[in-house]
Amino acid sequence: MAAPLYILGAGSMGLLLAARLQPVAAPVLLRRPGRWPARLQLTLQDGEARQRLAIAQLGTDALRDPVERLIVCTKAYDVLLALQGLGSRLAPNAALLLIQNGMGSQQAVVRAFPGCSVYAASSTEGAYRPAPDCVVHAGRGLTRVGRLQGEAQDWVGLLRAGGLDCEAVEAIDWHLAGKLRVNALINPLTVLHDCRNGELLERPAAEAAMRRLGAEADAVLAAAGYTFPEPAFEQAAAVARQTAANISSMLQDARAGRPLELEAITGHLLELAQLHGVPAPEHAALYAELVARAAGRQETAASARARPASQAAGPAPDSRRSRRPTG
Numbered sequence: 134m135a136a137p138l139y140i141l142g143a144g145s146m147g148l149l150l151a152a153r154l155q156p157v158a159a160p161v162l163l164r165r166p167g168r169w170p171a172r173l174q175l176t177l178q179d180g181e182a183r184q185r186l187a188i189a190q191l192g193t194d195a196l197r198d199p200v201e202r203l204i205v206c207t208k209a210y211d212v213l214l215a216l217q218g219l220g221s222r223l224a225p226n227a228a229l230l231l232i233q234n235g236m237g238s239q240q241a242v243v244r245a246f247p248g249c250s251v252y253a254a255s256s257t258e259g260a261y262r263p264a265p266d267c268v269v270h271a272g273r274g275l276t277r278v279g280r281l282q283g284e285a286q287d288w289v290g291l292l293r294a295g296g297l298d299c300e301a302v303e304a305i306d307w308h309l310a311g312k313l314r315v316n317a318l319i320n321p322l323t324v325l326h327d328c329r330n331g332e333l334l335e336r337p338a339a340e341a342a343m344r345r346l347g348a349e350a351d352a353v354l355a356a357a358g359y360t361f362p363e364p365a366f367e368q369a370a371a372v373a374r375q376t377a378a379n380i381s382s383m384l385q386d387a388r389a390g391r392p393l394e395l396e397a398i399t400g401h402l403l404e405l406a407q408l409h410g411v412p413a414p415e416h417a418a419l420y421a422e423l424v425a426r427a428a429g430r431q432e433t434a435a436s437a438r439a440r441p442a443s444q445a446a447g448p449a450p451d452s453r454r455s456r457r458p459t460g
């Protein structure tokens with residue numbers, strides 16, 4: 134019998150997977166430490182269809198049994214801390230499936246948990262969470278899954294059993310790099326211009342920047358051994374057109390004052406650029422600008438905190454996140 138399935142992180146992807154896998158694997162949602170009701174009464178919305186599901190959940194501090202099978206659905210910047218937070222409750226040979234955008238966090242897990250079976254996924258599913266107990270399956274996509282280390286696991290069979298379109302791939306890092314270069318051309322620029330994806334192609338300055346970012350990304354990734362049949366700009370422009378009305382996840386995070394997944398996307402590209410000696414000034418400038426904006430926002434929030442409550446503007450920042458760019 135397969136070990137119980139846990140899902141770490143009850144955000145958009147965590148709730149989507151919990152809902153889809155409930156009928157086939159009855160997963161347990163692992164939440165931040167704290168007291169949680171034993172079941173989350175979750176609504177899954179898919180077009181006009183609405184389904185109510187009772188999902189088992191508990192705070193990571195309430196875990197008693199070893200976690201042997203785990204899907205990690207935190208943002209890239211939280212993965213390592215979240216897994217380390219499980220401590221000895223994470224079985225040394227646990228099977229892990231990582232569902233993060235960008236690159237770098239997956240390799241960090243491989244290094245930190247050498248005894249675990251580690252798989253990574255690159256997913257074009259679209260989900261958002263309008264309320265803590267509701268997830269909207271906004272766009273059907275394809276999830277590619279590949280092994281990074283350790284024993285073989287049938288994650289593809291599990292996700293397919295849950296009704297998700299899924300395929301096994303040999304070179305998951307190539308797929309992650311392919312998604313990273315599209316994300317690197319669209320997401321930070323939508324934050325810089327505070328615009329929807331499609332508007333990037335309507336604003337000459339944004340489109341020109343996207344072309345320069347694309348040329349740099351192609352050169353950096355080629356130096357790192359990743360080549361693609363189509364230039365990054367062409368692919369990103371096609372995605373921007375297909376998702377013209379969408380607000381990118383990074384812009385949603387920026388508007389909500391949440392940390393951005395910038396490190397795993399532009400940050401990783403810049404690391405590769407440095408490693409291979411390929412110039413990437415456009416990405417570096419964009420990264421620096423978004424980090425500076427985040428620092429400015431934190432400074433504003435800090436001075437607001439220093440003022441009397443009656444004069445304070447906006448919410449105080451979450452100290453747990455205070456060193457991360459929030460756009």
Ligand SMILES: NC(=O)c1ccc[n+]([C@@H]2O[C@H](COP(=O)([O-])OP(=O)(O)OC[C@H]3O[C@@H](n4cnc5c(N)ncnc54)[C@H](OP(=O)(O)O)[C@@H]3O)[C@@H](O)[C@H]2O)c1
Nearest residue numbers: 142143144145146164165207208209211215233234259260
């Ligand atoms: N949403 C999509 O459509 C989609 C599609 C493809 C790929 N992805 C990728 O999937 C990943 C997850 O995205 P998402 O949209 O689901 O993000 P999200 O909505 O921000 O969810 C992340 C969740 O992880 C939780 N978390 C963080 N640290 C934790 C810890 N130590 N213990 C327990 N829970 C913890 C967060 O809790 P708090 O709320 O308390 O911070 C949050 O609920 C990202 O890398 C994203 O790029 C998302």
